[in-house]
Amino acid sequence: MNIFLLAASALALLYAILKPLFDGLFDTSPWVAKMLTPPDADKESAKRLMKFGQAALMEGWLSNVPFITGIVFFGAIILSFFYHWWAAIIMYFAATAPGVLTKLFWGRSVSYYLSFIHHKMVNRATDYKRDNDAERFEAADSYCKDLQQVMFLYDGSGLRPPTPKQLKDVPNGDVSYWLEAHDNHGDVKEL
Numbered sequence: 001m002n003i004f005l006l007a008a009s010a011l012a013l014l015y016a017i018l019k020p021l022f023d024g025l026f027d028t029s030p031w032v033a034k035m036l037t038p039p040d041a042d043k044e045s046a047k048r049l050m051k052f053g054q055a056a057l058m059e060g061w062l063s064n065v066p067f068i069t070g071i072v073f074f075g076a077i078i079l080s081f082f083y084h085w086w087a088a089i090i091m092y093f094a095a096t097a098p099g100v101l102t103k104l105f106w107g108r109s110v111s112y113y114l115s116f117i118h119h120k121m122v123n124r125a126t127d128y129k130r131d132n133d134a135e136r137f138e139a140a141d142s143y144c145k146d147l148q149q150v151m152f153l154y155d156g157s158g159l160r161p162p163t164p165k166q167l168k169d170v171p172n173g174d175v176s177y178w179l180e181a182h183d184n185h186g187d188v189k190e191l
Contacts, residue, residue, distance in 0.1 A: 004083040008091050011076035015069060016098035020107045022069040027161035028113040029057045031170065031178070036146055039173030046172050056143065057117050059124065073099075110154050110161045110178075118147040150175060157182075 033053030037046050055063075073095055080091035125140035153175060159182060162170060170177050 002083070004079045005087060008076045008078075008080035008083065008087070009094075011072050011079065012091060012095035012098070015072045015076060015095050016102045018065070018069045018072065019099040020103050022065050023103050024108055024110075024113040024161055025058065025062055025065055025116065027163060027167075028110055029054045029062075029117065030164070031110075031162050031167055032057055032114070032117065032147070032150060034167065034170055034172055035150065035175050035177075036143075037172040039171060041172060056139070057121070060120055062116065062120055107160055109158050111151060111157070113161060114147060114151045114154065118144065118151060121147060154179065 030050060033050045036053055037049045041049060076095050077088050077091050081088035121140055121143050125137055125144055128137035128140055157179060159178060162178060169181075
């Protein structure tokens with residue numbers, strides 16, 4: 001029976017380790033998609049373009065990170081339930097607290113997550129070129145160029161990706177908004 005608690009603890013630790021990567025990728029991809037959405041797009045078109053843009057940016061193993069993180073979290077809770085019913089409640093908090101702390105202290109800047117997304121997009125463009133898929137290659141190559149511009153702009157800024165709540169204030173198509181919204185200390189200015 002103690003093996004269930006030990007396995008649940010290991011999964012909770014793995015969840016805490018994966019949490020910053022999950023949140024960083026999950027926050028960066030819609031932000032980039034929103035920056036690459038034309039500013040003059042109507043609300044419905046902008047929503048659709050952001051959805052497709054985020055899907056294109058997170059295609060492949062990057063899209064599995066949120067899924068795996070969720071499985072690890074709920075796996076820890078379920079395994080601790082096999083130990084005892086009250087252990088599941090404790091494991092919920094025992095996994096969530098370190099997850100929040102690791103996000104706060106080990107969360108990386110937006111440049112780190114942009115490099116992951118860019119690297120994956122470059123690999124995808126190479127695959128499309130190898131397969132002679134000109135249309136997809138052009139789309140992936142265009143995303144690579146856009147991502148390089150964003151990476152160049154935010155390189156060394158130390159800014160973290162905007163949260164979903166903060167993302168609502170970011171206008172479509174404004175690549176430098178997130179830099180301009182922060183002062184020299186990294187605090188968000190009153191908008």
